[in-house]
Amino acid sequence: MFKKKLTLSFSIILMLLCIIPSFSNASILIKDSNTQSLAPMLKTVTPAVVSIAVEGKKITKSKLPDNIPEQFKHFFGPNFPKDQATEQPFAALGSGVIINAEKGYVVTNYHVIKDADKITVALNDGREIKAKLMGDDEMSDIALLQLDNTKDLSQIPLANSDNLQVGDFVVAIGNPFGLGETVTSGIISALGRSGLNLENYESFIQTDAAINTGNSGGALVNLNGQLIGINTAIVGPNGGNVGIGFAIPSNMVKNLVNQIVKYGKVRRAVLGIIGSELTADLAKAFDYNTNHGAFISQVLPDSAASKAGLKPGDIITSLDNKKINTFAQLRANIGTMGIDKTITLGILRNGKNLNVKVTLESAKGIPDAETKEINKVLNGTTLQDINSGIKVVDITKDSSAYRYGLRQNDIIIGLNKIKINNKKELEKELSKHKNDIIALHIKRQNATLFIIMK
Known part of the structure; x- marks a missing residue:
């Protein structure tokens, strides 16, 4: 009996010896942890993250009936349109971030506000404020709004996104599914992600912080409460979160916003090269001992790159001392x-590292092109006066004009039955038909046609 009690006592002592260190270590971990809660940081940040509600009309196309009167068809000639476009009202929700409280600047995604006629911003204190669009850029998915009332606003300072590292802790804030302000956390999973849309300008921050529908335009912040990115996209079945979200880096946002504030638009620069990713085969062929960079296969004549002395076969390895991993x-x-911005490119040429200064330029051939809003129906177009009319040098694919049938390189030569020679005349004629159906007379290659728009 005594042996049983003694054995039991030793067993209890051994168990306690095993348990006590575990509690002791846990105590040390808690005591040494610098971040007990994100609440203090969030109290300063969340007032600057807003919900955005938009209302507008979208263009939908439908087939015209076969029984159109012949005299109406005759009015337009052989190019009478086979489809008709109608407007359908819509409403949508998203998020935004106040980056300048004094001036009421709110940055969000272009896709949140596209086609919007009315934009309302809801603050976390319950106030609702009307906002106007200052400018946007579809290719980078950024838009800048300005609030009508700037009283008692908060803002989030922008961090230097070039200093980010994979593994950094991040917090995503937004308005998913219209539920209201929601905070999720995670880490930076990758940097410089691209390929979601090959036509766009992408160098995303990838994060596993939960980002869902409605989070678009919201904030991705570091643990110091600084803005490191604007949440913009997710990859997942049916639009749900699977731990793969993307944000536009704050340095890109800053560059774009500064241009919109100064010019009302993004004045996009080009380097003037054609190139590709640096593959292992390319590196081997050129005997380059590197696995990162942008390979130059062609330098366009009279371009910024040509003037700076860049050559085919060069590998661009850095931009202003920032490592370049991919084209x-x-x-x-x-x-x-x-x-007009001057940058320094680090290049690898014939085994030697060189630094080359380049002053960026606009795309050649469209020096006088403007994206100024001539009329709402032509939003998303870049127009240039030429001898034979007005050339459409660029057009966004989700614009009303594109959906009505206008295309890049079309030449506008008339409106209804009025001949149009330049943008000034076009603006004047469009001002007479603000809410009317118009027939835009177009020259396309060797044919002319009418495009019906409203």
Whole structure:
């Protein structure tokens, strides 16, 4: 009996010896932890993250009936349109971030506010404020709004996103599914992500912080409460979160916003090269001992790159001392900078590292092109006066004009039955038909046609 009690006592003592260190270590971990809660940081940040509600009309196309009167068809000639476009009202929700409280600047995604006629911003204190669009850029998915009332606003300072590292802790704040302000946390999973849309300028921050529908335009912040990115996209079935979210880096946002504030638009710069990713085969062929960079296969004549002395076969390894890993990253960085900016490119040529200064320029052939809003129906177009009319040098694919049928390189030669020679005449005639159906007379290659728009 005594042996049983003694054995039991030793067993209890051994258990206690095993348990006590565990509690002791836990106590040390809690005591040494610097971040007990994100609440203090969030109290300063969340008032600057807003919900955005938009209302507008979208264009939908439908087939015209076969029984159109012949005299109406005759009025337009053989190019009478086979489809008709109708407007359908819509409403949508998203998020935004106040980056300048004094001036009421709110940054969000372009896709949150596109086609919007009315924009309302809801603050976390319950106030609702009307906002106007200052400018946007579809290719980088950024838009800048300005609030009508700037009283008692908060703002989030922008961090230097070039200093981010994979593994940094981040917090995403937004308005998912219209539920209201929601906070999620995670880490930076990757940097410089691209390929979601090959036509756009992408160098995303990838994070596993939960980002869902409605989070678009919201804030991605570091643990110091600084803005490191604008949440913009997710990859997942049916739009749900699977731990793969993307944000536009704050440095890109800053470059774009500064241009919109100064010019009312993004004055996109080009380097003037054609290139590709640096593959292992390319590196081997050119005997380059590197696994990162943007390979130059062609330098366009009379371009910024040509004037700076860049050559085919060069590998761009850095931009202003920032490492360049891929051609897509280089394209995104250049494409979100303004024209006339001088940059320093680190290049690898014939085994030697060189630094080359380049002054960025606009795309050649469209020096006088403007994206100024001539009329709402032509939003998203870039027009240029030429001898034979007005050339459409660029048009966004989700614009009303594109959905009505206007295309890049079309030449506008008339409106209804009035001949149009330049943008000034077009603006004057459009002002007479603000809410009317118009017939835009277009020259396309060797044919002319009418495009019906409203």
